[in-house]
Amino acid sequence: MDSQKSLWKTYKWIWLMFGLVGIFVGLGCYTLYASRSWSYLSDDSKACLNCHVMGSYYQSWAKSSHFVWTNCNDCHVPQDKFLRKWAFKATDGLYHAYAFTMGLDKEIIRAREGTYQVLQENCLRCHSPLVTEFTKMSPDYASVTTGEKKACWDCHRDTPHTTVSSTTSINYGGLPIPASPAPDWLEAMIGDKPQ
Numbered sequence: 001m002d003s004q005k006s007l008w009k010t011y012k013w014i015w016l017m018f019g020l021v022g023i024f025v026g027l028g029c030y031t032l033y034a035s036r037s038w039s040y041l042s043d044d045s046k047a048c049l050n051c052h053v054m055g056s057y058y059q060s061w062a063k064s065s066h067f068v069w070t071n072c073n074d075c076h077v078p079q080d081k082f083l084r085k086w087a088f089k090a091t092d093g094l095y096h097a098y099a100f101t102m103g104l105d106k107e108i109i110r111a112r113e114g115t116y117q118v119l120q121e122n123c124l125r126c127h128s129p130l131v132t133e134f135t136k137m138s139p140d141y142a143s144v145t146t147g148e149k150k151a152c153w154d155c156h157r158d159t160p161h162t163t164v165s166s167t168t169s170i171n172y173g174g175l176p177i178p179a180s181p182a183p184d185w186l187e188a189m190i191g192d193k194p195q
Helices: 002-010 012-034 039-043 045-050 051-062 072-076 082-101 113-134 141-145 184-190
Strands: none
Touching: 012 039, 012 184, 039 045, 045 051, 045 072, 072 113, 082 113
16 A cells, blocks of 8 residues: 555656546547538538527528539638648637637628638639629739729629528528537437427
8 A cells, every 4th residue: 555655656646647637638529520611621511500690691502592602611611722721720719719619709700801811712613604704803802902893792792691691580490500519428418309
């Protein structure tokens, strides 16, 4: 028994370090699991529903003409270069995770300044033949910021999300809400699910 006590005293700081590392690794793994972090590696629009504040935006997109042809990433993520796409997804995703975790999300979510250029590029990526042929213009975002040209959404304001999207306009009955990441035994123990 004394040898066990002396072993504990001798290596106490190592045991504590292992304990703390284990706690941080465990919490980190659970956070990745609970946030469904792997779903963001896909282009599936249902990944956006991991955050409940995106419900109204998902619904408005699902009822728009863009639903048949696009997913969320087709408009909201750069499509020109592989590295640019993944760097943008990572930084934008981390920003969203930070804002949501810290309670900085607003009731009506609007794109940030860095996203506007991506949106304009992606509008033109799909619609440039129409824009150049019929309107004889091809506005890039630089000419929009200087005021020389208009952004696509200046005229097409309700495409595809409408102007009434907000966290309070969600009809949860129409959403494919992901299942809870908590195991059934835990939900039964806290009383959310019957055993």
